[in-house]
Amino acid sequence: MHPLLEKDHQQLIDLIEVLDKCVLDGNSVSQVTKHLDAFVTLAQDEFKNEERLMETYNYPDLVEHKKEHASLLEQLRSVHSKLIHGHTPFGEDYMHWLRNWLETHLLDADDRLEKFLYQINADGHKS
Ligand SMILES: [Fe+2]
Numbered sequence: 384m385h386p387l388l389e390k391d392h393q394q395l396i397d398l399i400e401v402l403d404k405c406v407l408d409g410n411s412v413s414q415v416t417k418h419l420d421a422f423v424t425l426a427q428d429e430f431k432n433e434e435r436l437m438e439t440y441n442y443p444d445l446v447e448h449k450k451e452h453a454s455l456l457e458q459l460r461s462v463h464s465k466l467i468h469g470h471t472p473f474g475e476d477y478m479h480w481l482r483n484w485l486e487t488h489l490l491d492a493d494d495r496l497e498k499f500l501y502q503i504n505a506d507g508h509k510s
């Protein structure tokens with residue numbers, strides 16, 4: 384994994400694990416919401432960092448990649464709002480979807496971005 388993306392990605396994966404455990408253990412809505420909030424905040428920051436890198440290095444798939452980020456955040460916000468209003472259970476199905484989304488994004492869109500960054504030798508010192 385490219386060093387510019389590695390730390391953020393690992394944090395997202397770690398938080399998924401925490402959230403997953405919280406759901407499996409049948410924790411309260413407020414507990415689940417707390418971890419979901421943390422995940423959304425982290426995802427927002429990570430997406431912003433990535434988008435900044437893509438802009439800095441004129442990444443050709445920037446628009447498409449940004450759309451994937453925006454779509455996930457929109458879905459997360461919608462579930463979050465349903466959750467706090469008691470309209471939806473946040474269960475294993477949803478965790479499965481979230482994990483799937485993250486894995487697919489990391490292995491596809493982010494992987495392509497990483498290869499691009501390696502190709503152009505982006506080392507994080509350029510801005
Ligand atoms: Fe990413």
Ligand SMILES: [Fe+2]
Nearest residue numbers: 433488492493
């Ligand atoms: Fe991404």
